[in-house]
Amino acid sequence: MSPEDKVRNIADASKPNAGRIYDYFLGGNHNFEIDRQAAQPVLQASPFLPSLLKMIRWFLGEATRRLCEERYTKFLDFASGLPTVDHIHQVAPKGTKVIYSDIDPVTVAYANDIIGNNPNVRYVHCDAGKPEDLLNSGVIEELFGKDRKIAIGFNGIAWFLPDEPIDHYMDVMYEWAEKGSKLFTCDANSTGLSENAKTIMNQYAKFGQPFYPRTMEKLQELVKPWSVTEPGFMHLEKWMDMENIVTQETQDAWSWGGIYGVFLTK
Amino acid sequence: MLNKLTLQNNEKEQIKILRECFVRKRNELSNRITKSLLSMAFENRFTLHPRRLKELGLEETKNYQEFLTHLNIDKAKQIGRGHALEGLGVKPLLSIGNILRDSMICELEPQYSTILKLSEKLLDTYLSSYLLGFMTSREDQTLKEQEQIRKALSTALEQQRRELFIKNHAIHTYVNGIMLTNLEGSITYVNPAFLKMWCYDSTEEVFHIEIIRFLGADFNELMNVLKTTGGWQNEFTAHRRDGSSFELNISASLIKDDSNEPIGVMASFIDSTERKRLEAQFRQAQKMEALGQLAGGIVHDFNNLLQVITGYTSLEMMNAPRESDRYNNLMQIKVATERGKGLTEQLRFFTRQDTGKARTICLNDVVNETYNLLKRTFQPETQIRLTLDKDLRSVKADPSQMSQLLMNLCVNARDAMIMNKDAMKASRPRKTEENILTIETYNKDIDKTLAQLYLNAKPGKYICVKVSDTGIGMRPEVIERLFEPFFTTKSEKSGIGLGLAVVYGIVRNHNGFFDVQSTLGEGSSFEIFLPIFEEPAKKQVEEQHKPSLTHGKGAVLIVDDDSQMRELAVTTLKQCGYHTIVAEDGVEALSMYKKSKAEIDLVILDIIMPKMGGWECFRKLKELDPDIKVLIMTGYTTDGSVDDFLKEGAEDVILKPFDLETFTNMVNRVLKA
Ligand SMILES: Nc1ncnc2c1ncn2[C@@H]1O[C@H](COP(=O)(O)OP(=O)(O)OP(=O)(O)O)[C@@H](O)[C@H]1O
Ligand SMILES: C[S@+](CC[C@H](N)C(=O)[O-])C[C@H]1O[C@@H](n2cnc3c(N)ncnc32)[C@H](O)[C@@H]1O
Numbered sequence A: 001m002s003p004e005d006k007v008r009n010i011a012d013a014s015k016p017n018a019g020r021i022y023d024y025f026l027g028g029n030h031n032f033e034i035d036r037q038a039a040q041p042v043l044q045a046s047p048f049l050p051s052l053l054k055m056i057r058w059f060l061g062e063a064t065r066r067l068c069e070e071r072y073t074k075f076l077d078f079a080s081g082l083p084t085v086d087h088i089h090q091v092a093p094k095g096t097k098v099i100y101s102d103i104d105p106v107t108v109a110y111a112n113d114i115i116g117n118n119p120n121v122r123y124v125h126c127d128a129g130k131p132e133d134l135l136n137s138g139v140i141e142e143l144f145g146k147d148r149k150i151a152i153g154f155n156g157i158a159w160f161l162p163d164e165p166i167d168h169y170m171d172v173m174y175e176w177a178e179k180g181s182k183l184f185t186c187d188a189n190s191t192g193l194s195e196n197a198k199t200i201m202n203q204y205a206k207f208g209q210p211f212y213p214r215t216m217e218k219l220q221e222l223v224k225p226w227s228v229t230e231p232g233f234m235h236l237e238k239w240m241d242m243e244n245i246v247t248q249e250t251q252d253a254w255s256w257g258g259i260y261g262v263f264l265t266k
Numbered sequence B: 001m002l003n004k005l006t007l008q009n010n011e012k013e014q015i016k017i018l019r020e021c022f023v024r025k026r027n028e029l030s031n032r033i034t035k036s037l038l039s040m041a042f043e044n045r046f047t048l049h050p051r052r053l054k055e056l057g058l059e060e061t062k063n064y065q066e067f068l069t070h071l072n073i074d075k076a077k078q079i080g081r082g083h084a085l086e087g088l089g090v091k092p093l094l095s096i097g098n099i100l101r102d103s104m105i106c107e108l109e110p111q112y113s114t115i116l117k118l119s120e121k122l123l124d125t126y127l128s129s130y131l132l133g134f135m136t137s138r139e140d141q142t143l144k145e146q147e148q149i150r151k152a153l154s155t156a157l158e159q160q161r162r163e164l165f166i167k168n169h170a171i172h173t174y175v176n177g178i179m180l181t182n183l184e185g186s187i188t189y190v191n192p193a194f195l196k197m198w199c200y201d202s203t204e205e206v207f208h209i210e211i212i213r214f215l216g217a218d219f220n221e222l223m224n225v226l227k228t229t230g231g232w233q234n235e236f237t238a239h240r241r242d243g244s245s246f247e248l249n250i251s252a253s254l255i256k257d258d259s260n261e262p263i264g265v266m267a268s269f270i271d272s273t274e275r276k277r278l279e280a281q282f283r284q285a286q287k288m289e290a291l292g293q294l295a296g297g298i299v300h301d302f303n304n305l306l307q308v309i310t311g312y313t314s315l316e317m318m319n320a321p322r323e324s325d326r327y328n329n330l331m332q333i334k335v336a337t338e339r340g341k342g343l344t345e346q347l348r349f350f351t352r353q354d355t356g357k358a359r360t361i362c363l364n365d366v367v368n369e370t371y372n373l374l375k376r377t378f379q380p381e382t383q384i385r386l387t388l389d390k391d392l393r394s395v396k397a398d399p400s401q402m403s404q405l406l407m408n409l410c411v412n413a414r415d416a417m418i419m420n421k422d423a424m425k426a427s428r429p430r431k432t433e434e435n436i437l438t439i440e441t442y443n444k445d446i447d448k449t450l451a452q453l454y455l456n457a458k459p460g461k462y463i464c465v466k467v468s469d470t471g472i473g474m475r476p477e478v479i480e481r482l483f484e485p486f487f488t489t490k491s492e493k494s495g496i497g498l499g500l501a502v503v504y505g506i507v508r509n510h511n512g513f514f515d516v517q518s519t520l521g522e523g524s525s526f527e528i529f530l531p532i533f534e535e536p537a538k539k540q541v542e543e544q545h546k547p548s549l550t551h552g553k554g555a556v557l558i559v560d561d562d563s564q565m566r567e568l569a570v571t572t573l574k575q576c577g578y579h580t581i582v583a584e585d586g587v588e589a590l591s592m593y594k595k596s597k598a599e600i601d602l603v604i605l606d607i608i609m610p611k612m613g614g615w616e617c618f619r620k621l622k623e624l625d626p627d628i629k630v631l632i633m634t635g636y637t638t639d640g641s642v643d644d645f646l647k648e649g650a651e652d653v654i655l656k657p658f659d660l661e662t663f664t665n666m667v668n669r670v671l672k673a
């Protein structure tokens, strides 16, 4: 899809759009009645979906908090979405440098609006499947200087990408980053995924966003050569000490392995 | 400005007690709020992180304590606004209020009964301000976000509008005719190219016409095909509003909406007249190519055969006594063979791959020369118009070939006009009474688009020579075969059908191309394109060259059956100061010579002539006057026979075709000798 088509798609009020439905599930206002209508059958079949998506978003905040505590001062984030009040540069201590990126030109344009002229933040266009485009652009050197010990975000995007680009992403980032860099990500564990869940995913795919569910073992393989830090792959609630176990609900409904997060290091 | 709650005097005392009470409950309150908020984590917006909830319980109690101290209503609103921005949900917000209310009113210990009313009042004020701030901010936020997406929508709409405009414009200015119809076959739109193609002034006119006229087929038929195959095509000869016809090529397809349902038909119209003409030309060119190869082979073999025949005939003639029947028969064979050679020579022109003696020339000079040769051979009422471009660029070409080319075209034009005159007598309708031959020259740049209009044309700079006549015109079948060797519509005597074959060969050998236009009964035009040669023509050399026709004095009898040849010789010799007399054959020549022997200084004698051939005439003349000066002029001869003539006493032999310089030189030399 060309950038122009994307702009048109996201703002085309005549057809439901995957991005806007995602926004609606999260509780945002960037959606139209037609999206809310289209979302209803999905919501009815899986009422826990909004909670699930919120958790994915919260894992981003969780990771930021943890990495800031570990004194990482430079963040490079992929598939960032809109940098609203909870995003990295809002959560991290003042002076933390953040480069966000996203494939969607509309998001990139809004995001720059929101950021304004914050000297420590950049928001650029990049396909997470081709990180080299961003790494080779001048913006890294301009904001980070020569430092390559970086905290890297790859959150909430893995299931939107096939295996091959993820493999490529991990290799390129590993090659580029300095020892001691950390990368956080989360993915769904598709082991045992029910037909019913697949139907729901296919429904969503029809609005323009296909899913690529994979097993945890597969992701473990894809993230190499990064090494997994303790305590390894953990359900998102666990990372955030939450009582409400959404994962349990989804496991009952979709009979899969739920959503887990992980921190990797070089 | 009311931003602080004012208390009555008795309340000022009570509030101190209330504050004390609150401080005692604070820790417990904070824990209750936190617990409640955590249990409702998913009720908040995604922007409010669960870790933040743990801080919120304590923050909330601090806030209320502060309110109890300063009674600042605005501050309460601000807190509400802040929570909304962070993403606190309505349920968790209300639960905070409920917990505060429970703990400060419902669960208030009996010893505090005096302050119950005040506590209620303060809590109401606080919570309502807090809620107000929260709600306005939520509204603002929603509006702002909705505004953002609306902005995106209008940007996209604007973009769509612009795109639509561009598409519209593209259809409107498209070179092919476009027609849109609904599914019932009513025309809903046609573009200007369509109107022009069909000679209509306005769209409305078109709307009133049966669609079958434009499609050459029934609309239902078209729909049936479209529904099964998705595409429909048609070719037919269409008639414009003014009655003129053109070749039409239509292709139609269904227009579908987003859900793939047909909503109309779009048809594209192409005038293929031009294309068809090119296709025909192309076929013709291919045929010519094949014929050329064939002819090339034949010419070679044929020449050898003719050579053998002439050789043996000559041998036999040496053995045969002159005047004998046998000798005469052999002579006939020889004459016929010579003619055969002449033909093969012409054919060779058609097949030859070189440009002869090419040099840089200005075609205007050739036109002028040819014009001078030709003008007398036309009927007196024929007008000849020369429109020569003074700035005509040069070409690299063999002048004699160019002259031949022009001559062939002009002779055809003359014939066509004579035939038209005959036709007129048979009262065929015709526009002009007068016969006009026009020879034009001009420069023409052929760009890519133009090049597509002509066969074998490459883009570049060209000069054109165009020969137009008001003659009989040609039928399409004739145009198709025009350049084929031996294709003629003329009687066997007047044409053998090599003229244009030679033109074709010459043009191709000079990397040129041509265009033929003809309307039956009105005339034809042949436009020859030759690539220019950039180096300027060496005018000076030309000028030194041209006037070098050798002048002299004396009377010359010219004997030739070919009127053109006679004319050529007469014109040239007159120009050079000679007096001329003409005879059409040997018999006439003899009688003329007998009559005016004293006045005639030189006889120029063609060899092959009807009635009495050149040989016989030559010998008879020699008998009449052994000192007679005879110059033999022949195109059909071999080296052997030149010698024969010289042996028999001819002054010299000049071979056709000759250049005029050589000719006049020779005449002059012979007369002086
Ligand atoms: N200007 C013209 N107007 C009408 N018909 C023409 C014209 N030029 C050529 N043609 C047609 O094309 C035929 C072929 O022409 P072409 O010059 O090759 O042969 P020809 O004139 O018949 O014989 P030749 O030139 O060998 O004496 C002619 O017989 C005539 O029918
Ligand atoms: C759910 S994802 C992740 C958002 C954010 N990182 C988070 O953790 O909540 C949403 C964003 O991913 C972006 N996205 C989708 N495919 C992408 C790709 N191949 N490369 C980069 N961004 C992509 C979308 O445009 C959208 O803004």
Ligand SMILES: [Mg+2]
Pocket (backbone or CB within 6 Å): B408, B411, B412, B495, B498, B499, B500
């Ligand atoms: Mg001819």
